[in-house]
Amino acid sequence: MLRSLCIAAFSLVLLVGCAQQPAKDDSLYRELGEKPGITRIVEGMLLNVARDERIVHFFTKVDIAGLRDKLVDKFCVIAGGPCVYSGDTLEESHKGQKLTPSHFNALVEDLQVAMDSEGVPTPTQNRLLARLAALRGQIIAQ
C-alpha cells in the first residue's frame, strides 16, 4: 500500500522522487576536492584574511581553529557534501558586526585568491560563489 502510494507520488512529482531523502547533487563538493580540498581552501582563505586589513579586525577575538572547522563544515554542506553544520545560523554569527557590502566582497576576494592558489577551475569557483552570494543577505548588516 505504502509502496503503491509512493509510486503514485513519484509519478506526480517526477523530479522530486519518493525517497524521503532525495540523493543530493554532490558534484560541486567533489569538484572542490571533497573535505581535504575544502579544508585547504578555507585555510588559505583565513590566511588571506589575516593579511587583509579591510576585515582582519573582525577576527581578532575568534578561535581560528574552531572557525576553520565550522567553515569547512558550512562550505561542505553548501557544496552538497555529506557533512553536518552544527554552528550558529549565519544571522547569529554575524550579529552586531554591521558588516557592509565591502566587507563581504573583501572575504569573497580572499576566498577567490585561495581557490586560485589551489588551482580550482573558474567554473567551479563560480558555482561556489553563486551559492555563497545567495547567503549574502544573512551576513551583511546584521
Add this chain to the structure above:
Amino acid sequence: MFVAQMTGAVLFGMLTTAAFAGEGRLLVTGGATSLEGAAGGGITPWAVLSGYGEQGEWGADVFATRVETGDYRLDVAGVAAAYGNRIELSYARQRLDLGNLARDLSLPENSLSQDVFGLKVRLFGDLIYDQLPQVSLGIQHKRQKDFLIPSLVGAQRSEDTEGYLTASRLFLGGAFGYNLLLNGGVRYSRANELGLLGFGGDRRDRHSVLKEGSVAVLLNRYWAVGVEYREKPDNLSFAGESDWADLFVGYFPNKHLAIVLAYARLGEIATLDNQNGAYLSVQGSF
C-alpha cells in the same frame, strides 16, 4: 593662522578622502570607460559606476582611448568620479581627426572636438547580489567645439543634452560555468556621430529612442571578452550614419588598471564607408 588652518583642513580632507577611496566592489565590476566618459564598455555605458567604491566610498577613473578606422582617428580622454556606488560625474573630451576627408575635400578644419559632461545615478538593484539587476539613469550634456563643418552639412545645433537608461547584470556561472555580464539600455538622443557632427539635422531634428547593449563573458577574474552594439540616429541627409558594433577583450590585472582592445565596426561616417578598425583604451582607477 587662517592659512595654517586651511592647509590643515585640506590635508585632513585629502587624507580622509584617501581613506574613503574604496575598493569595496569586485574586480571588473567598475568596468572600463566608454567613449563618452561613463563607466561601461567601449561604445556603450554599463549601469555600473566608475571606480570600485561601495557604500560610503569614493571611486574615480581617468582614461584615454584611441580608435583608428583607416580614414579617421578618434581620441578621447577624461575623468569620472563616483560616490557610494550611487552617483557618477564624468567629463570627456573627444577629438575626431578627419585625416583623409579633410585632405580630399579641402575642408576648413581637419578635426572635430566636443566636450561631454555626464551624470549617472544608480536607481536600484545590484550588478551581482540583489533580486533586481542594477539599473541606472544617465544624462550627458555635449558641447561640439568646431561647429562650422557640422553646420555646413545640415546639423541644427552645437549643444544638446541626451539621456539613457541602462540595466546590467552579472550572472555567476551564467555562460557554461563562466560569469556572464549582460547590459542593455535605451538612449534618447539626436547626436550625429556621438555629437561630433552636431545635434539634429536637415533630415530629422527630433530625439530618437536608440537601443544599445553588450554581452561579455569573464574567462576568469581578470579577462573579459564580448560584443557591443549601439544604434545610431540618421539625421543628416549628406551621409548615412551606421549603427556601431565591436568585439572586445578587456584585461583587468588589478583595481587600478584596465586595458580594452577591440575591433570596431563603425560603418559609414560622413560619406566614408567601411570605417572599421582598432580600438584601444587604457583606464586608471583610484
